[in-house]
Amino acid sequence: MRLSNLADYAVVAMRAAAGHCGSQMWSAAQLADQTGLPAPTVQKLVSRLSAAGLLRSTRGANGGIRLARPAAAINLADIIEAVEGPIAMTQCSDGPSGCTIEHSCGARPHWPQVNRAIRGALENITLADLAKEDVAA
Incomplete structure (x- = not known):
């Protein structure tokens, strides 16, 4: 699985926003x-x-953007879903997919569990965590 460039850029932008705005x-x-x-x-x-409620944007001379809530209350799943929609590893996870083996697929019933596990892992990483400068590799 690989994030789209836009989702990756959203994480980069939100990390910078957490540090500055x-x-x-x-x-x-x-x-x-x-x-x-x-x-x-x-x-x-x-x-x-x-639109996802992660940034607050104000127009005008004194306007700009800032986080809509504290960085500790925004997680990686929030950011990714704001750009890509619900986290789903397979196309059939989100509903009818037009897959040719959908009617006989033994794996399909298990994808929601996988999706929840991945989303849960992403929920455990907050924007505050991402904004830290010293990260252990």
Whole structure:
């Protein structure tokens, strides 16, 4: 399994936001400069992350973006799902997939358990954890 570039960039942007705009407003342009991400990509991410309730965006001269809640209350699953939708390892996990063996598949009933395990692991990693500078490898 591999995250899309956009989901990866969302994690990068949220990590930077946690370090800089937890309590103060920051512009999307500043976030783009800080992360090295293209400004249009950051704008798209700000839109999706705001819609998911992870960022708060305010327009105007005194506007900008900031975290919608503390970094410790945002987890990796929240960020990934804001960009990619529900975490599902297989297409059939989310409902009818059009798979040719769907009717006789013995693995299909087990995918929800796998999805819950993966989501649970991602829920255990908070944005505050990701924002720490000293990480043991």
